[in-house]
Every structure is written in C-alpha cells, then in structure tokens.
Amino acid sequence: MQTAMSDVPALDVGHVSHAYGTRKALDDVSFAVPAARFCVLLGPNGAGKSTLFSLITRLFAMRHGAIRIFGHDVATAPGEALRRLGVVFQARTLDLDLSVQQNLAYHAALHGIGAQRSRALSHAVLARVGMADRADDKARDLSGGQMRRVEIARALLHGPRLLLLDEPTVGLDMQARTDILAYVRRLVAETGIGVLWTTHLLDEIHPDDAVIIMHKGVILRQGRAAAIAAALDVPDIKAAFAKLTGSRPVDVSELV
Amino acid sequence: MTTLEQGLDISSRGEDLQPGFTWRHYGICASGIIWREALRFIHQRERFVSALVRPLVWLFIFAAGFRSVLGLSIIPPYKTYIHYQDYITPGLMAMIQLFNGMQSSLSMIYDREMGNMRTLLVSPLPRWFLLTSKLMAGTLVSIMQVYAYLLIAYFWNVVPDSMWGYVTVLPALLISGFMLGALGMFISSAIKQLENFAGVMNFVIFPMFFASSALYPLWKVRMGSPWLADYCALNPFTHAVELIRFALYQQINWVSLAVVVGCTALFLTGAIIAYDPSRGMLSRKGG
Incomplete structure (x- = not known):
C-alpha cells in the first residue's frame, strides 16, 4: 500500500497560472510535493504564495493548469481532493468565542x-500538540503560539x-516558532x-529540505536546499x- | 510538546476513505453548521437584545403614536377591525428576519476577511450544501428572535385570533427567513460597495421595509401614490410580510407564497453561483 501511495505525489501542481485583471500573480507554476516530505515554498511577500494557497484550497477557480491532491483533481473532484487535505491558513481562523473543543467539533x-x-x-490530536489540557478553554484565552x-x-x-501551512510562524515569538517547526518536522518523519x-x-530551512523558490509569480529554482546553493556556487540557501x-534575505534577527 | 506516539496514528487513516459522501456525512455537516451558529448566537447577547429592541420600539412607540392616525378597514386575512399594533406585527416579524439576514450576510463578509469563511469553504462537501446549511442556521436563529418578540407582544395584548396562529406561522417564517437570508448572502457575495451596515441600511433595508405592506396596507398606499403601490406590490418583502400575516391567521396567501418561494430560489441560485469558485466573484476581489 505504501509503495503504491508513494508513486502518486501528495500534491501535484501543473502549469498553473493566475491573474488579477492584468496583473499576473502566478505564471506557469509547476512542482510536486511527494508523500512523507517536508517541502518549503520560499518567497518574499507578494511572490504569489497566498494565491497558490487559494487555488489549492479551491477558494479561487483554476483558470490555467491543474492541481491534484493524491491524484484527485481539485477542479473536477473537489470533495475527494479536499478531504485528503489539511490546511493551516495564515490568518487566524479559530472562532474566538468558542472553546478549543467546540472549534474542533465544528x-x-x-x-x-x-x-x-x-x-x-x-x-488525540490535541495531545499530539500538547494542548489536551486546554480543550475546554476559550480560543480567545490562548496565546498566539x-x-x-x-x-x-x-x-x-x-x-x-x-498538510498545507501558509506562513504558520508569522507573528509568533522565537520559542513558539521553534516548537511548531520542530513539531511539524517530526510529524512528517513519524507519520509520513x-x-x-x-x-x-x-532560517526555517534545513540543507536537506526540498525547497521551491518563488518570486513574482514564477518558480526560480526547486530542489534540495543544499543542491540549489551548490549549483549557484554559494555557501547556503540564504545566499x-x-x-x-537580488534581494536582501530576511533574517530572524531583524524580527525580534 | 508531547511525544508523537500519543494519540492516533494519522498515517493509517486517509487511505481507507470510501469515495463519495453518505447522507450521514451531509446530516452531520448541516447540524454542525447549525450548532455553531446557535453557539455564536448564545455568546452574542447584545445581538439578541438589539434584534429584539428594534421591533419593540416600533411596537411600543411607533404603533401607539400612529394608532389614531391610520384608519384600517377590514381586509383579509382579518375578519374584524384590528388595532394598528396587530396590523404591523407581521411586518415587524419580517423586519427581524430582514435585519438578521443582512447581519449574517455582513458577518459572512467579515468571516471571509477573518478566515472563518475559509474554514467553511475548505470542507469537502459540496459548496451549495454548505451555503444552504449556513442559510438554514441563520433562518433558525431569526425564528428564535421572532418568537421572543411574539412572546413580549403577547403581554402587550398583540395576539392572533387563535393560539394555533403561533404554530401555522412557523412554516411561513421558515420560507421568508430563507428568502431574506439568501438575499443577504447574494448581496454579500456580489456587491462590494455594501460592505458596511450604513450602505445596507440605505440601499436594502429601508427601501424594502418602507416600500412594503409592513406599515400600511397597499390600498392605503394606492390612495396616495398608485406608482408607489405598484412598486410595493413587486417588492418581495411585501410578500414575505403578507405570507406571515396570513399564516398568523391560519391562512395561506398563495400569491405571496409563490413570490417568496420563487425569490428564494432566485437569490439562493445567485448566491451559490457567486460563491462557486469557477464562476464566482471571490477571485475577482483578488484577496
């Protein structure tokens, strides 16, 4: 079963383009996320990451190209595609007036x-993220992390x-960022x-991570972080x- | 953080999914959406109080003041002379639903910005079903508000000719609530300019409420302005009011029923199209 599953990529983005009026947000974007891999989509603000997320989650319609989740096309079989997908949006989407448990039940x-x-x-899932004892608390009473x-x-x-996570560490303190990143990496390693x-x-990228570098709606490079750096003859992914x-990389030291 | 060995093994699930969804899935989903709306309603007491105060101000003050100004003849469904407060009660019931429908449409815009709408729309169930369930949830909330109003009106001596009226009005409230909710949903998806409540008040609520049979019977309007009376007769809100008015007196106004059902179908179809990613307005806004 595992071998059969691993042949089909978890996420397959093929030749996707999207425009707002005349402004092109995505231009012929193609990449794949294999099962059991931690892939980083790296790009500055305005690179088209959020547009891509809206297309994958079917908030926007696909105009050009196709997106498949385990082989299920988001446009033609949205139900089968979306039920295999978990999403953490960049914006906070918990209902603040409801308890943690009620949010999950919804x-x-x-x-x-x-x-x-x-x-x-x-x-079970709350225990996994160390929040089982907060199940009955209101979402409003929780910290950002x-x-x-x-x-x-x-x-x-x-x-x-x-699992898709759109800038999940934005607005979190150092400790919470490190915890969440480590947690998701372990999730990949242990559950596939x-x-x-x-x-x-x-600084969230390891040399062994699969990285997709996106800039102004176009994919510039994809591959192992270390390999991308080596091909460009620079020491690391930052360089x-x-x-x-041509931009100065954002380093975490500037944010704290 | 706790160890990953705790909890269920996620990797073992997902592969054994049966394709498609059963009636059970649909039922759980709809009741979950309604349950959340009810919880939110309970948590927002101010919303409930203001929804109740608005029609009561009209009933206690406006109706009392106008009592002697407006003479009412006996028109169906009434069989005797009625007080003005009895006349405007169906209009105020529909007004509660109108405000509720518009408020939930604005909260959908708010939800969309805040991301709650995203949570709803990434559900794997069909989008028309999600939107219809959301509409049903809003309608049930509006019906609770209407019955709270009727309870207070009862003590103000505003009662239908038979207690059965409280029962027979329920299906009318379901349909009218659905129509006004669907209108709000359509507006929220289609018209960007109405994203604040003042705009909705000026361009939707006031024209619908005042140019209707809620406050004055159409024959009375016709005496003043035949043109306005024609406009009122075309206003779907008039028919929501008349449907409720007749149902409260255990009668069916067939014309109004047909108009309300037809408008519900129209507005709901519009809203579903607007929220359909392949045709809709969501992506045009470029959020």
Missing part, C-alpha cells in the same frame, strides 16, 4: 465526522495525508504526511536566495 462536522468520534479524535498549535491539531483532525510549508524566513532574487 471542523469535524464539516468533514462529516460525528460528535462521538470527533471527541476521541480531538483528544497555542492558537497555531490548535489550528494544526484541527487541520489534522480528519486524518489528511497532505506530506507537508507544504510556505515562508519568507530563510542562493539573495543571488536569485
């Missing part, structure tokens, strides 16, 4: 998971095999889930990014 219901099963699943952890738990609740992690922060985009 999400479960949206996936057709009944109350009893949702309670068991909630407990805790909310993120709950959002990740929620995205995992229905058992997706692909495929992850697409978008960021503009270069590679600066060389490719």
Whole structure:
C-alpha cells in the first residue's frame, strides 16, 4: 500500500497560472510535493504564495493548469481532493468565542465526522500538540503560539495525508516558532504526511529540505536546499536566495 | 510538546476513505453548521437584545403614536377591525428576519476577511450544501428572535385570533427567513460597495421595509401614490410580510407564497453561483 501511495505525489501542481485583471500573480507554476516530505515554498511577500494557497484550497477557480491532491483533481473532484487535505491558513481562523473543543467539533462536522468520534479524535490530536489540557478553554484565552498549535491539531483532525501551512510562524515569538517547526518536522518523519510549508524566513530551512523558490509569480529554482546553493556556487540557501532574487534575505534577527 | 506516539496514528487513516459522501456525512455537516451558529448566537447577547429592541420600539412607540392616525378597514386575512399594533406585527416579524439576514450576510463578509469563511469553504462537501446549511442556521436563529418578540407582544395584548396562529406561522417564517437570508448572502457575495451596515441600511433595508405592506396596507398606499403601490406590490418583502400575516391567521396567501418561494430560489441560485469558485466573484476581489 505504501509503495503504491508513494508513486502518486501528495500534491501535484501543473502549469498553473493566475491573474488579477492584468496583473499576473502566478505564471506557469509547476512542482510536486511527494508523500512523507517536508517541502518549503520560499518567497518574499507578494511572490504569489497566498494565491497558490487559494487555488489549492479551491477558494479561487483554476483558470490555467491543474492541481491534484493524491491524484484527485481539485477542479473536477473537489470533495475527494479536499478531504485528503489539511490546511493551516495564515490568518487566524479559530472562532474566538468558542472553546478549543467546540472549534474542533465544528471542523469535524464539516468533514462529516460525528460528535462521538470527533471527541476521541480531538483528544488525540490535541495531545499530539500538547494542548489536551486546554480543550475546554476559550480560543480567545490562548496565546498566539497555542492558537497555531490548535489550528494544526484541527487541520489534522480528519486524518489528511497532505498538510498545507501558509506562513504558520508569522507573528509568533522565537520559542513558539521553534516548537511548531520542530513539531511539524517530526510529524512528517513519524507519520509520513506530506507537508507544504510556505515562508519568507530563510532560517526555517534545513540543507536537506526540498525547497521551491518563488518570486513574482514564477518558480526560480526547486530542489534540495543544499543542491540549489551548490549549483549557484554559494555557501547556503540564504545566499542562493539573495543571488536569485537580488534581494536582501530576511533574517530572524531583524524580527525580534 | 508531547511525544508523537500519543494519540492516533494519522498515517493509517486517509487511505481507507470510501469515495463519495453518505447522507450521514451531509446530516452531520448541516447540524454542525447549525450548532455553531446557535453557539455564536448564545455568546452574542447584545445581538439578541438589539434584534429584539428594534421591533419593540416600533411596537411600543411607533404603533401607539400612529394608532389614531391610520384608519384600517377590514381586509383579509382579518375578519374584524384590528388595532394598528396587530396590523404591523407581521411586518415587524419580517423586519427581524430582514435585519438578521443582512447581519449574517455582513458577518459572512467579515468571516471571509477573518478566515472563518475559509474554514467553511475548505470542507469537502459540496459548496451549495454548505451555503444552504449556513442559510438554514441563520433562518433558525431569526425564528428564535421572532418568537421572543411574539412572546413580549403577547403581554402587550398583540395576539392572533387563535393560539394555533403561533404554530401555522412557523412554516411561513421558515420560507421568508430563507428568502431574506439568501438575499443577504447574494448581496454579500456580489456587491462590494455594501460592505458596511450604513450602505445596507440605505440601499436594502429601508427601501424594502418602507416600500412594503409592513406599515400600511397597499390600498392605503394606492390612495396616495398608485406608482408607489405598484412598486410595493413587486417588492418581495411585501410578500414575505403578507405570507406571515396570513399564516398568523391560519391562512395561506398563495400569491405571496409563490413570490417568496420563487425569490428564494432566485437569490439562493445567485448566491451559490457567486460563491462557486469557477464562476464566482471571490477571485475577482483578488484577496
């Protein structure tokens, strides 16, 4: 089963273009996220990452190209595609007036998971992110990092095999950022889930990570971080990014 | 952080999914959406109070003041002379639903910006089903508000001719609430200019409410302005009011029923198209 599954990429983005009026946000973007891989989509703000996310989650319609989740086309079989997908949006999407448990139960219901099963699943996913003891607290009372952890738990609740995270560490303190990054990396290693992690922060990338560098709607390079750097004859991905985009890389030291 | 060995093994799931969705999935999803709306409603007490105060101000003050100004003849469904407060009660019930529909449409815009709408729309179930469930949830909330109003009106001696009226009005409220909610949903998706409540008040709520049979019977309007009376007769809100008015007196106004059902179908189709990613307006806004 595993071998059969691993042949089909978790996420397959093929020749996707998208424009707002005359402004091109994505121009012939193609890449794949294999199952059980941690992939980083790296790009500065305005690179087209959020547009791509809206297309993958079917908020926007596909005009050119195709996106498949485990072989299910988002445009023609949205139900089958979306049920295999977990998403953590950049914006906070917890209902602040409801408790953590109620937020998770709502999400479960949206996936057709009944109350009893949702309670068991909630407990399990909250335990995974170390939030089991906060299940009855209101979402409003959580810190930014805790909310993120709950959002990740929620995205995992229905058992997706692909997890998308759109700039999940934005607005978090150092400790929370490190925790969440480490947690998601372990999740990939231990459960075989495929992850697409978008960021503009270069220090979140390991040399062994699969990296897709996007700039102004175009993919500039993709491959192992170390290999991208080596091909450009620079020491690391930071230097590679600066060389490719001509921009000064954003370092975490500037943000704290 | 706790160890990953805790909890369920996520990797074992997802592969054994049966293709498609069963009735059970649909039922759980719809009741989940309604349950969330009810929870939010309970948490937002100010919303409930203001939804109740608005029609009561009209009932206690406006209706009392106008009581002697407006003479009402006996028109169907009434069989005897009625007080003005009895006449405007169906209009105020529909007004509660109109405000509720517009408010939930604005909250959808707010939700969309805040990301809550995204949570709803990434559900794998069909989008028309998600939107219809959301509409049903809003309608049920509006019906709770209407019955709260009727309870207070009861003590103000505003009662239908039979207690059965409270039961027979329920299906009318379901349809009218659906129509006004669908209108709000369509507006929220299609018209960007109406993204604040003042705009909705000026361009939707006031024209619909005042140019209707909510406050004055159409024959009375016709005496003043035949043109306005024609406009009122075309206003879907008039028919929501008349549907409720007749149902409260255990009668069916067939014309109004047909108009309200037709408009519901129209507005709902419009909203579903607007929220359909392949045709809709979502991507045009470039969010």
